[in-house]
Amino acid sequence: MNFDEAFDELQISEGGYSDHPDDTGGATMYGVTERVARARGYAGDMRALPLAFAKTVARGDYWDKYQCDQLGPVLGFQVFDAAYNGGPAAKWLQRAVGATEDGVIGAKTIGALRAADPVKVMARFNAYRQQYLAGLAVWPSFGKGWARRIAENLLLGAA
Template sequence: MINFDDAFAALIGIEGGYSNNSADPGGETMYGITKRVAMQNGYTGDMRLLQLEQAKSIAKKCYWDLYQCDQFDIRIGYQIFDTAYNGGHPAQWLQAAAGVTVDGAIGAQTISAVRGSDPLKIVMRFCANRARYYSSLNNMTFINGWVNRLAKNLDIGAA
């Protein structure tokens, strides 16, 4: 994995296509893009008809670029991207992993601290925060999927 295109391909391998599970607080999704996010980005059609390229464009803008994933080692960028996509606290978990003030804004201090750290340590700490978050949720319907997703993220981080 070397860039956004690779990260998106890996993510879509997890997200799949259309879903409308009543237990999912994200609601109706296509390629992991929720209807709410699609509409905020100008999509007005049936979610089942959202094209992969449209989803990719939304993902780049809302989850990759917003969290400055290009600023980091791809293994770290992927963790941030996947967490933003899946729901969680990517900026806070990244800051905690880097040992900087947790304010939820990825700025110069966070970027510098992350770049000056061992990427594997950042990935491990980030995933530990994510695991703690999953264990705090009351919705256990998706726990197997979340644990498998986290396992895949650890594999990606170790690559």
Template sequence: MSFDQAFEQLIGNEGRYSDNPKDPGNWSGGKVGVGTLDGTMWGVSAPVARAWGYKGRMQDLPLNMAKAIAKTKYWDVYQCDQFDDRIAFQVIDAAYNGGYPAKWLQQAAGVTVDGVIGAQTVKAVRSTDPMKIIMRFDAYRLKYMKDCQIWPDVSRGWVDRIANNLLLGAA
């Protein structure tokens, strides 16, 4: 899976504009934009877009900017090119959605958990059955989500997202 393919699938999970005040990814605390709730567009939160230099309304965020952010901030940082396509997608999706994807990947691979994907993590992931990595990774991700204080407010979408990811991983 190339980055372009992963991004297309990622946007299928994210959708377009969202302004759910109970989702912390949408909340800017009134620090940017006109209102207190700037939302997300293509899964990019207002604070991330502003840090990237975007000054417009979140509803108008260009898809190509979201793609550039995803490539630089998530795909490249987490070394997704180093992994089986199915694992790479799980990692970028988790990084984009929020949480601790490097730690979950390290736990899934059985290596020291330091939150930094380095040579040891890459080697361990590449030498383990991809389906085992995916199942463990998503299990750690679900446990994290369950413990989030906002779980009741956003759980339906998050559970659907993980279910879709598992189906994609099993393809």
């Protein structure tokens, strides 16, 4: 899955505008929080945030930063979605492949991934993600949606 396909798939979960009172990220549009939008120079109303702006943020801050194009068809989207949604996605991947958990996906992490069974790594990665999310104080508000999102990602990765 390339970046454009992954971004389109991501928008199925992220959708449009949200401003849930329990969301510590505050107002979001296409999954971009107001804090991130402002830090990237966006000054407008969050409801009017352009999709192209969100796509630029997604590519630079998540897809490229986490080297998703190097992670293969099973794991690239999984890591992208998890990083975009929030949480230490690089460390989950590193733990899943038995690499040093330094939070930076580099040559050693990618090498360990290439030597592993990607479906097993995907299962472990999503288990670590689920454990993390279930431990958050906002789980009662968002847990059902997060669990559904992870289940859908597992099905996508196993296709």
